[in-house]
Amino acid sequence: MARLHLCSPAGFSASGVYAGIKSKKANDVGMIVCDRLATAAAVFTTNKVFAAPVKVGREHIVGGKLRAIVVNAGNANACTGKQGEADARAMCQLTGFAIGCDDKRVLPSSTGIIGHLLPMDKVERGIAHAAHALGQDREHALRFSEAILTTDLTRKEAAVGFKIGRQTVTLAGVCKGSGMIGPRMGPPQATLLAYLTTDAGISAPLLRKLLALATDSSFNAMTVDDHTSTNDTCAILASGASGAKIDSARSIKAFTSALNEVCQSLAYQIAADGEGATKVVKIEVEGAQSESDARMIARTIANSPLVKCAMHGNDPNWGRIVSAAGYAGVPFDPDQCTLTLQKVMVFQKGRPAEFNAERLSKLLDAKEVSVQLACRLGSARATCWTCDLSKEYVTINADYHT
């Protein structure tokens, strides 16, 4: 079987073109179009400072129906006032005009620098070009996935096929994100951008609910620098073209499983491509009093610059991990807890465990590092993904603007 991609679900086409918005010559305007009115759901940043396309996107998602997604990279259209809002609306109008649909059936997104007006002449030409360049093959899906990148070094995609009765359903997604990654997305409310397509048939309320749940255990459980962007957006379009309906307990379970798998794979790829990252750190907290406590502990550990630097240096400096758990602001008792790094016990019930530091340091020199904290206060658990903090992160971010 050919490798699945964003346009594998029946009914979808995509494109990515170069319009000159990014400073480097690379695709910077992308479009996903469904050949029919798709059922749609989206979650957006909870930042009180949200970009113009987020404002417009929240309006357009209300009816749960979309035909297209239009995205530019290289400029976030955030903190741009009334002109910025007019520009985001114009992106929808231009897209609607080009593909033949109401502008309210288009979801706009932007990513890049904050506080600059969009170069609308370039955006206009880019949208017209993108609409003409639509295609359904893997190459077109790849061009879209490139068009949404900023400081990312890699394209990010994931897809699964599964059966609902006798019908084969496909669910695919692409995303971008490398810095300013600390998503806290809420219902209709990351600069994480993620777009999912599926040919399943599903109601808008159910799609909204399942997307919110999947987001919480994937994008919202991942952090690079904990800076919640003004533009974070995750949207899914369901064409229904497979003929399979997601309306029974069994079909919902299969769809949920596929949705979680794709969202978690995409979130993992963002952590792996975090600005300056050399490794992914997977933090699993178990035995917390509540799931929100477990998430808070995992995220507090994930966001400690000291923990992230130790991970970069392959340094088994576990005291930084335990102390981060202690200031998470939720119930935690070091005398009850056990901490393992790469399955090696380093701390047990308030006391250091004996371990070979040199050997553990070698184990930490890996593409993925496992941190497991057992709290022994309850039965709730949570996982958070992050990356290490390297000098390269500073290089990238000390001189992004000028």
Next chain:
Amino acid sequence: MARLHLCSPAGFSASGVYAGIKSKKANDVGMIVCDRLATAAAVFTTNKVFAAPVKVGREHIVGGKLRAIVVNAGNANACTGKQGEADARAMCQLTGFAIGCDDKRVLPSSTGIIGHLLPMDKVERGIAHAAHALGQDREHALRFSEAILTTDLTRKEAAVGFKIGRQTVTLAGVCKGSGMIGPRMGPPQATLLAYLTTDAGISAPLLRKLLALATDSSFNAMTVDDHTSTNDTCAILASGASGAKIDSARSIKAFTSALNEVCQSLAYQIAADGEGATKVVKIEVEGAQSESDARMIARTIANSPLVKCAMHGNDPNWGRIVSAAGYAGVPFDPDQCTLTLQKVMVFQKGRPAEFNAERLSKLLDAKEVSVQLACRLGSARATCWTCDLSKEYVTINADYHT
């Protein structure tokens, strides 16, 4: 007038000696002794993972009376279980024995790596040596201020003299702190260590109250990496030897002013000596709905790695500042707010302001950078100090342990 120091307040002597606990040859055991039973107050870390000396210190401060403070650097005595607690108590016993007081009148502190037992043979010799080496001159005060340092590059001290009626009162302090600095100290609850001496006469309850207030607008309003330490401690000893009593509105006002000045100076020195720091960033938020909202906005901006990297690169990337305010989790409206960097307006009421980016970048190349955010939602204000994030921070922390 000679420069004031930790032992300028009448009644105090200090020492700092080398005991071999630090890996480099530098003073690592220090002692402050009052010639009488001093009125005392202290605040400690609110981390649920707190070091053994914090546990013992909380017990010993209850009565509001202390004779001495004993400190070692090079080992935090945190996450060290029952043996760690016994070692912290032994530090008090050894000090009490050496200077002739009850061990419960001694406040112990430790700072350094987490999760290693104290080398008690070295600690014991160090304490005996420190007790013999006590002196009241500036040189002795300096030795103490060196003995508490870890990754710090500079000693940190501050002192003021003021009049209460006809009496001259002196209030002095020293502190350490460079990394793992995100103090959240509470009554009797920073690895910020700060010790203050004064020859004012004051009651323990009033001293406790004034120390807590001063801490909130100084140490607790300062962050390097927002990692709240297991060992943070700020303690003050009041000998009363000046003859001046702090018991009237006027004397309380004079004492409070001196206490705030010394604490804010010390906190500023920690930010300036933050690991890898090249500059101090002063973030002033005004017009918030409440003081706690103002603090939360200021601290969220101060902790954003993106803001800190931009400051390091002299990059007027103000979108990172406004977006950080937006995810602080408190009321904030970009359409109402105004942001200035080094007094240059960059953002006004939801829209970018016109400014010369090249000129502003040159203004940001300074030892202290001013960020002023006017929220226009209320009348509350707060200030937070932080430092920039440089590659040197990563170098220091990717390889501290091994």
